[in-house]
Amino acid sequence: MNNLFKKLENKLSFLGRRELGILIMLIIEIVFFSIVTEFFLSIGNFRSILMTSVDLAIVSIGMTLVILMGGIDVSVGSVLGVVAIFISELLMAGFNPIIVVILALILGALLGGINGLLVGYGKVPPIIATLGTMNLWRAVIFGLLGGKWISGVPPVFSFLNKSFIGIPISLILIFALYFLFWVVTNKRKFGRKIYAIGNNQECARLAGIKVKRTLVYSYMTVGALTAIAAIAYIGRMGGVEITIGNDLPLQAIAAVIIGGTAATGGKGSVIGTLLGVFFINVMQNGILLLGIPSLWERAVIGILIIVSIGIDMMSNKKEKQSLEGELNAA
C-alpha cells in the first residue's frame, strides 16, 4: 500500500503531497455521491457543477495568494458585488464590452488596492482591514441596489456559458487562469516573494523584499481576479442579486484551506486550491441531490475549514518531529 502510494506520488510529482491528499479526498467524495445519489454521475450534472464553480474558482486564486502571505480577505464577496453592479450599469448604458472589462479590472484592482494599502502601509491586520471594507462595500451594494435586483443586463458575457469544441468556455477560462497563476507562484519572482513573506515577513524584509509593495500588489491582484469573477457572474446570471457574494469569502477560504494551503501562510499552491474548489462544489451539489436542506451547507463548510486546519497542523507537527528525528539520528 505504502509502495503504491509512493509510486503514485512519483507519477504525479507535480502535485505534491498535500495536493495528492485532497485529490484522493475528491475522488472518494465523487465515488460516495455516485453511490448514494441517483443523478450525480452524469455529464449534465458535472457540467452544471463546473458552471456554478466559475466565480468561486477565480476568486479562490486570489484568496490563495493572500493566505499564502499569512493574510486573509473577507471582502471578496462585497468587492464582487460592487464590481458586478458597476459592470451591469455600464453594459445597460451601452458601453463597449471590452472597455467594460478594462474598467471592471481597474475598479477591482483599486478596491483590492485599498485593502493592500491598509494591510501594507497601514499595518492593519488583514482580517480587520478586510472586515471593515467588506461591510463598507456591502452597504454600498445595498445603497446602489436600493432593495431591488438588477436584471435584463445585455447578455454580452453569456458566451462564457457556451462550449468550445465541447469544452465549456468558463472551464477553459478557469484552467487558463490557474495555469497562469501556477506559473506566477512557482516560476516567477513575484511568487517567491509571496512565499517568503508568508514564511517570515521580517526575514523577507531583511532579504531585501519590498514587503509593503508586494502586499499592495497582491491585494490588487485579488481585486482584479474578483473583477473577472464578477464578469463571469454577470455572464451566468444576467443580473445582480441582493445577496451577491454573501457566502463567497467563506467558500473561498474553505477551498484554499481544504486545498492544503497552510492557514499560517508560506505553504500551499493554487493547484490544491482548484481541487478544493471542486471538492466544495461537488459537496454542494451532492447535498442538494440528497435533499438535505441547503442550510446545512454553511455548517458543513465551516466545520470542514476547522477540521482541515487541524489535520494540517497535526501533519506539520509530525513532519517536524520526523525531521528532528532524522537530524538527531544523523
Place this chain on the structure above:
Amino acid sequence: MQLKSEAIDFKNIFSNRIFFLLGLNLLTLIIMTFLSPYFLSLESLLGMTQFGAVIALISLGESLVILGGEGGIDLSVGSVLSLSGVILGMLVSAGLNIWLACILTLIFGFIIGSINGFLISYIEMPAFVVTVGALYAYGALAMVLTGGIPISDFPDKFSFVGQGYIFQTPVQILFIVLPLYLILNWVMKNTDFGRKVYHIGVNNKAAGLSGIDTKKIRLLLYAISGTLAAIGAIVMSSWLMAARPDAGYGYELQAITVSVLGGISIMGGEGSLTGTMLSALIITMIAYGLQLANINTIWQLAVLGLLLLFAVLANKFFDIN
C-alpha cells in the same frame, strides 16, 4: 522600579484614552441631537441603553480575547449568541424551567468558547480562520436547528430580564451589564489572572518563560467570550421574547469595532475594559440615533466599517495619549 514607571505610564495612557472617548461620546450626542429631535431626553437616553446591553456584553468578551494577543480575535461571537439563544429556546420549549435553562445556556456558551480556545491555544490554529469557520458553522447550526423560524415559548415572567425598568433604567443594564463590567474590570486590574492576560498579550514567549501557563489563560479568554455571548443571548431572548436564529448576525463587526475604538490594541496587551464600555456607548448612540432619524440601518454597516478602519489607523498613527 521599572515596573512602577510602567504602571504610571499605563495609567497616563488610560486616562487620556478615557478623555478622548468621553469627548467622542459628547460629539456623537451632539450630532445625533441634530439628526433627530427625539434623541435628547433623559428618558430616551436611558431607554437607549437597552439597545447597547448586548453590544456591551459581547464587546467585553471580544476585548478580552484581543487583549490576550498573538492575533487573538473572535469572529464567532455573533453566531455563538444565535446558537446559545436557540439552545435556550429549545430547552424552554422542551418544558424545562426557564432559570435552569438559562444556567444550561451559560454552560453551553462556556463550552463553545472553550472549543474555540482549545483549537487556537493548544492546537495553535490561527484565530481568525478558526473563528471564521465557527462563525459560519454555528450560525448555520442555529438556522438548521430552528428551520429559520424563531422560537417564542418563553414564559411571561422571563420578560423582566430584558424589558423591566427600575428608575427608568433597563434591568439588563443595572443587574447584568454594569455588574459584569465592574467585576471583569476589577479582575483585569487587581488579580493575578488580569496581570497574566496583559503579560501574554504583550509578549507571549516571555510570559511563557516566566512560568505563566499561557495556553490555559488564552483558552479561558475564549471561554469567557463564549459565556458572555450566551449571557447576551439570554438578554436578547428576554428582550424580544423570542430566540431568533439570526439574532447575533453582524455582532462580530460591532464587537471588534467597539473594542478597537475603545483603545484595545489589536496587537494585544494594551487597553482597558472601561474604554470598551465607553466605546460601546458611542456605537449604541450611533445605532439608536440613525434609527430615530429614520436612516436605513444598512448605512450602519458603512459607519461601522469606516469607524473600524479609522480606529485601527488612529490607534497606530496618532497614538492617542
